[in-house]
Amino acid sequence: MSDTAQKNSYLHEKVEAKWREIWHDKSLNTLDMETVRKPFYNLMMFPYPSAEGLHVGNMYAFTGTDIYGRYKRMQGYDVFEPIGLDGFGIHSENYALKVGTHPLEQAKRSEENFYRQLHMIGCMYDWKRTVQTYDPDYYRWTQWLFVQMFRHGLAYRSKAEVNWCPADKTVLADEQVIDGKCERCGNLVEKKALEQWFFRITAYAGKLLENISSLKWSEKVLIAQRNWIGKKEGINITYPVVDEKGKRIGEITCFTTRPDTNFGATFVVLAPEHPFISQIQAVIKKDQAAVVGRYVEKTKKASHEDRIARGRKKTGVATGLYCVNQLTGYKMPLYVTDFVVMEFGTGAVVGVPGHDMRDFEFAEVMKIPVQRVVVGADGDTSPITKPEQVQEDEGKMINSGFLDGIDIKRSIGLMMDHLEKKGWGKRVTMYHLRDWLISRQRYWGPPIPMIHCVLCEKNGKGERHDMPGWYAVLEKDLPVELPNIKDYKPGDDGIAPLAKHKEFYETICPGCGSKAVRETDVSDTFLDSSWYFLRYPSVNSKTADTQPFDPKITKNWLPVTMYTGGAEHSVLHLMYSRFVWMCLRDWGYFDFSAKGGPASGWEEPFPEFYAHGLVIKDGAKMSKSKGNVVNPDEYIKLYGTDALRMYLMFMGPFSDGGDFRDSAMEGMSRWVGRIWRMATISLEPGTHSKDSDKCIKAIHKLVKKVGEDTESRHYNTALAAMMEFTNLVADENGTLSPELLKTFLLVLAPYAPHLTEELWSRLKAADSRREASGQLWSIHQQAWPGYDKHYLVEDTVTVVIQVNGKLRDSMQIDIESVSSQEKVEAKARLSEKVQKFLGESKIRKVIFVRGKVINFVI
RNA sequence: GGCGUGGUGGCGGAAUGGUAGACGCGCAGGUCUCAAAAACCUGUGAAGAUAACACUUCGUGAGAGUUCGAGUCUCUCCCACGCCACCA
Numbered sequence: 001m002s003d004t005a006q007k008n009s010y011l012h013e014k015v016e017a018k019w020r021e022i023w024h025d026k027s028l029n030t031l032d033m034e035t036v037r038k039p040f041y042n043l044m045m046f047p048y049p050s051a052e053g054l055h056v057g058n059m060y061a062f063t064g065t066d067i068y069g070r071y072k073r074m075q076g077y078d079v080f081e082p083i084g085l086d087g088f089g090i091h092s093e094n095y096a097l098k099v100g101t102h103p104l105e106q107a108k109r110s111e112e113n114f115y116r117q118l119h120m121i122g123c124m125y126d127w128k129r130t131v132q133t134y135d136p137d138y139y140r141w142t143q144w145l146f147v148q149m150f151r152h153g154l155a156y157r158s159k160a161e162v163n164w165c166p167a168d169k170t171v172l173a174d175e176q177v178i179d180g181k182c183e184r185c186g187n188l189v190e191k192k193a194l195e196q197w198f199f200r201i202t203a204y205a206g207k208l209l210e211n212i213s214s215l216k217w218s219e220k221v222l223i224a225q226r227n228w229i230g231k232k233e234g235i236n237i238t239y240p241v242v243d244e245k246g247k248r249i250g251e252i253t254c255f256t257t258r259p260d261t262n263f264g265a266t267f268v269v270l271a272p273e274h275p276f277i278s279q280i281q282a283v284i285k286k287d288q289a290a291v292v293g294r295y296v297e298k299t300k301k302a303s304h305e306d307r308i309a310r311g312r313k314k315t316g317v318a319t320g321l322y323c324v325n326q327l328t329g330y331k332m333p334l335y336v337t338d339f340v341v342m343e344f345g346t347g348a349v350v351g352v353p354g355h356d357m358r359d360f361e362f363a364e365v366m367k368i369p370v371q372r373v374v375v376g377a378d379g380d381t382s383p384i385t386k387p388e389q390v391q392e393d394e395g396k397m398i399n400s401g402f403l404d405g406i407d408i409k410r411s412i413g414l415m416m417d418h419l420e421k422k423g424w425g426k427r428v429t430m431y432h433l434r435d436w437l438i439s440r441q442r443y444w445g446p447p448i449p450m451i452h453c454v455l456c457e458k459n460g461k462g463e464r465h466d467m468p469g470w471y472a473v474l475e476k477d478l479p480v481e482l483p484n485i486k487d488y489k490p491g492d493d494g495i496a497p498l499a500k501h502k503e504f505y506e507t508i509c510p511g512c513g514s515k516a517v518r519e520t521d522v523s524d525t526f527l528d529s530s531w532y533f534l535r536y537p538s539v540n541s542k543t544a545d546t547q548p549f550d551p552k553i554t555k556n557w558l559p560v561t562m563y564t565g566g567a568e569h570s571v572l573h574l575m576y577s578r579f580v581w582m583c584l585r586d587w588g589y590f591d592f593s594a595k596g597g598p599a600s601g602w603e604e605p606f607p608e609f610y611a612h613g614l615v616i617k618d619g620a621k622m623s624k625s626k627g628n629v630v631n632p633d634e635y636i637k638l639y640g641t642d643a644l645r646m647y648l649m650f651m652g653p654f655s656d657g658g659d660f661r662d663s664a665m666e667g668m669s670r671w672v673g674r675i676w677r678m679a680t681i682s683l684e685p686g687t688h689s690k691d692s693d694k695c696i697k698a699i700h701k702l703v704k705k706v707g708e709d710t711e712s713r714h715y716n717t718a719l720a721a722m723m724e725f726t727n728l729v730a731d732e733n734g735t736l737s738p739e740l741l742k743t744f745l746l747v748l749a750p751y752a753p754h755l756t757e758e759l760w761s762r763l764k765a766a767d768s769r770r771e772a773s774g775q776l777w778s779i780h781q782q783a784w785p786g787y788d789k790h791y792l793v794e795d796t797v798t799v800v801i802q803v804n805g806k807l808r809d810s811m812q813i814d815i816e817s818v819s820s821q822e823k824v825e826a827k828a829r830l831s832e833k834v835q836k837f838l839g840e841s842k843i844r845k846v847i848f849v850r851g852k853v854i855n856f857v858i
Numbered sequence: 859g860g861c862g863u864g865g866u867g868g869c870g871g872a873a874u875g876g877u878a879g880a881c882g883c884g885c886a887g888g889u890c891u892c893a894a895a896a897a898c899c900u901g902u903g904a905a906g907a908u909a910a911c912a913c914u915u916c917g918u919g920a921g922a923g924u925u926c927g928a929g930u931c932u933c934u935c936c937c938a939c940g941c942c943a944c945c946a
Contacts, residue, residue, distance in 0.1 A: 219862090220862060220863075220940095220941090223861070223862065223941095224861085224862085224941065224942085227860090227861065227862095227941085227942065228942085230942095230945070232945075232946090234946085254946080255945095255946070256946060257945095257946070258946080269946095314944090337944095338944085339944045339946095340944080340945095340946075341944075341945070341946095343945085344945045344946075345945070345946065348946095349945095349946045350946080351946090352946095356946070357859095358944060358946075359946085361944095430945085430946095432945065567940085567941090568940095568941090570941080571941090571942095614940095650870085650871090650881085650882070651870060651871080652870065652871060653871090656864095656871095658870070658871090659869090659870070661869080661870080661883085663869095663883065663884075664869085664870070664882070664883045664884090665883095666883080667881095667882050667883055667884095668882080668883095670897085671882085673897085674897095716870090716871070716872085716881085716882095717871095717872070717880085717881080719881080719882090720871090720872075720880065720881035720882075721880090721881080722881095723881055723882075724880075724881065727881090730898095798877075800876070800877050802876080802877095802926080802927070804926070804927085805876090805925085805926050805927035805928095806927085807876095807877055810877060833913095844926090845926065846926090847876090847926050847927075849876060852876050852877095853876045853877090853926095853927080855876085855926055855927065856926090857926045857927095
C-alpha cells in the first residue's frame, strides 16, 4: 500500500478501538442521576446471555435503540441508556447443563464474553450502572419483591395441575407451553399436580385491561395484551342436580356468555378435573362410576397435546345424573368430557347443541336431542339435524317463551335480568388471564425467600392467617443466597435440587423459634425481569445497599421514557412488569404526583413502547437449532462496528427487521470509505472548498430529512438520504467546507459514532479558529443542527402534465409562477407531446394541483 | 377456528391519492493495471420501436369499484408470515 493510500483509507479497527477507550475513560455516557434536568430513560430489553454470545439480532435491536437515544441526547435530553444481563433462568441453566459447566461458572464466562461484545457495538451504555439478575446484590431485591407480594396477600400456595416438562424436569407457566409443547425444548408437556407458589395477577386483570387504552404502544402489542387478559362478560347459572328418581344430589354452576339460548339447553358437561365428580362417585351406580373413573384417569394421562390432537371428535361419559333447566323443567343429562377445560369459567358448561358447534358435535355423538331456539337470516325453522344449520352468531329467538321474536343480542341482557331476578344466576366477569405460577423446581434462580414451620401450621399460627406455618424471610436476612452445590441438575421427581441440601433448607422458625425449613423452589425468570428497569437508575446510588430503588432518583427517572424491544414479549414480560409496577405503586413505593394524572403515564411503567422487527437469516428466525445464528464479531473485525450498525439499519424500517445477507455489507463498507475520503481530503491544508449552492441547499434538506426519519425510526431512508448527499458532493466539488462537513458529521453521528468522532476531532484540529469547546469535546455532546426553511425552497419545480390522468410530459416552473394555474396551463399547452395527445379533442376540465400536476381531461 | 401483519424489478427496499422502483446489493460494460483485486465511471422493470436519440405500450398478488388520477382508499378472492386457540 502506498503512503497516499495508507493516508486515505479508513483504518476502522484502530479508530474504533481508540474512541471506545476514550469514551470509557472519560465516562462520556455516565450521568449524575440526581442532578440532571431533562431525563430521558432510553431503555432496551436486556438480553439473556446465551452461550454463543451476542448475535446480530441482538445487535440490531440495540443499535436501533441506541441511534434513537443518541439523537435524543443531541436534542438536549439527558439520556440514560443502560444495559445488563438477564442471566438467571432455564435458558442459561440448560446451556450450562449441556456443556457440563456449573451455572455459576458459566454465568461468569458468558458475562465476560457478552460485555466484551456489548462494548464493541458502540452503544452509549452507562457502564457504571449494569444489572445482572444472578448477582446477589440484585436478586436480594427480587426476593424482597416476593416478600412484599406475600405480605400483601398476592403470593399464595396452591396444589394445582401444572404443566410439567419431562425433559426440562420443571413446571412451566401456561405462556411457556406452545401447542402443548415446552417453549424451551419442544418436548410434549404433561400435567402434574404439585404445590406451587402463585402471584395473584388476576386481582389486577381489570386494571391491566383498563389502562391499555392509555398506552402509546404499537396496536399489535396492545391487541395481544387485550386478548391475553381476555375479558368476558357472562353469567354463572346454577342448576340443581338430581338422580333418575328426581332426588336432589347437589348443584352445578355453569359459566356462559350466551344465556339467551338457554331455552335450548339439553345437557351439561363437566371437565374431567371438576371436583364435583369425586363427590358423586359414591352416589351414582357402581358400573357407571367405574366408567367415569376410567375416563377421568385416561384424560389425566393424556398430554395437553393429545387432548387437542384428538381434535373435534368429541368423547365423554354419562354420569346418570341430571341438571334441571329451570326455564323449561327439562332434565338435562350430566356428562363428563375432555373438551371442557377446568381452567376457564367454572369447569362446567351448559350445552346448547342447536347453537354451538362443539355442543352440536357432542350431542350427535351422545344422541342428545337438539332444540332450535334461534332463527337466522335464512328463515329456516326446521329441526336442526346438520352442522350447517347450527346458527351461532345472529338471528331472532324462537321457542324461547318471553324472548320469542327478540334479536339474540338484546336477548342476552334480558335473559340475564330474568335469571338474576329468579335467583338462578349471577352476572360475572371472567378473564382468560390466569394467576402467575412463580415456582420452579430448578437450581438456577433466586431461592424463594419463605420459611415453613410444621409446628406453627399445626397451631394455626403464621404471618398470614390464611397461610398458617408460612413466614417470609426477614428483610435483614436477604438475600437467601443460592448455594454453590454440585448436584444442581433437576431431578425427574419434581423435587428441586436445593431440597437435597439440609445445610440450605434447615433453619429456625421466625415465629416460634423451633426447627423449620426453607422453601427450596426458585422463582421464575420473568420475576427477575419484571422490575430491572427500576434498579438501573439506582445502581451505585447512596441507597443501593438499603433499598431496591432510590425514591428520589426513581421519582425523577421513571416511568421509562421510551422502551424498545421485541414483540415476542408482547404478553409475558410486558404484562408481568405492568403488574409488578401497579403493586409497588399501590403499596406506596412511588410518588409521581408531580408528573400529573394517569394520562401522563405514571400508572404504567412503560407509557411508550416501541416494538422493533426481527432479523432473520435465510428466511427463518435466528436460532441455534436452525444453525443460522450470525455472530457480529467477524463482521466488526472485517468492516468495523459503524459499517455493521449502518448495514443493519439500512435493511429496512426498524419496525420490520430484515433478512441478513452478508453480500450487501460491501456496499455499506464502500460508503464508509467514501465518507472518509471526502472528509479527509476536505480537511487537507491545501483544500479551500467553496460549497456549491446545490450542496448548501442539500444539507439543509438533509438535516430536516434525517431528523424526521430518525424520530420515526425510518433509519433506512435517513441513510439513503445521507448517501444521496455524498453522491451529490462527489458530483460537485468532491469536497466540503468545514461548516458543511461539520453539519454532515452531526447528522451522521448517531449512526456512525466512531467514524464521526474521529473526523470531528480532526475537524477541530484543522480549524484553529474554533475555540476550545472544553467539556463538550465529543461530537456526541453537540446539539442537533438546525436548518433554514429558506433553503428548502427550490427555484423551479417540476410539474407533470397529464392527459386524462396519464403522464405525457413534465416541465420546470419558476417558483413565482407555480401557484398560477393560468401560467402553468399556458406553458403546458405549448408542449408538443401534450398537443399530440390533445389533438382536436375538446377539453372538458383541467385539474390543477399546485407544484405537482396539471391534468387535461378530454 | 379466532386475532393480527404483509404481498412492488434478479434481491433488500423507496414512494402526504399526483413522474412507481429513491438508496443500496447484484449484474453488464468501461477507466486504471503487465495482470488481477480494490477503487472509480456508465448502464440496468418488461416488451416493442430506432442507425441513435426521441418514442409507444404494459407493469405494484388476482378481480371489481370510487376518482380527472390508485402501489396508496372501498369490497371480494388468492397467497405468505406471526400470535392465540375445544375459552363455553
